[in-house]
């Protein structure tokens with residue numbers, strides 16, 4: 001029974017991951033970060049899925065998460081355009097995260113809210129990696145979900161305080177400009193507010209600390225490998241989101257470990 005439920009949850013994750021890939025694509029069009037190829041194709045049924053490149057309507061079997069990608073060897077069936085490798089990666093990651101959340105959630109109410117939060121976080125992470133923007137829509141939804149999770153919590157005010165403080169801290173970072181460029185975007189500031197509301201204290205410190213350490217390490221590695229130039233901006237949102245996930249899932253264990261070392 002438990003195994004059966006786990007498989008269902010994983011498949012649900014794959015399907016949501018596939019949906020996230022589509023929402024990333026459509027949001028990029030909305031932000032005018034991508035050309036809308038579909039507008040060239042006439043008589044399109046908006047409720048159906050279609051090829052991102054030639055606009056042809058997809059059949060159901062071209063739209064199965066991961067499997068279609070493998071069966072079609074990473075190319076679209078209609079026009080043989082190579083499909084981004086991120087598609088199956090996003091789908092499988094969402095599936096794994098859904099399973100992890102199932103293991104870690106105490107009540108089914110928590111579980112459902114966590115699934116919503118995970119979906120929004122995966123979306124924001126992918127979008128920021130690709131386009132250097134943490135979209136407002138996702139941030140506002142995350143803030144509302146974090147506030148809903150606070151209802152009934154005895155120490156809700158510590159979460160509120162942590163949220164406001166972490167938002168303000170990132171707002172100060174946002175005012176600092178390096179070579180005329182913002183080091184932190186306003187998307188990061190709104191995200192930091194969510195992070196504080198969601199993780200509270202000391203979870204937010206753990207998440208922020210991990211984000212800065214891992215972010216710095218990855219930046220140095222990318223510089224050494226000459227994958228980026230010194231002046232290239234690197235999005236910070238993905239590191240904040242990874243930190244949030246780790247702090248939420250293993251925050252208490254990390255605190256216990258730090259206390260042991262002391």
Ligand SMILES: [Zn+2]
Nearest residue numbers: 051054078079
């Ligand atoms: Zn096509």
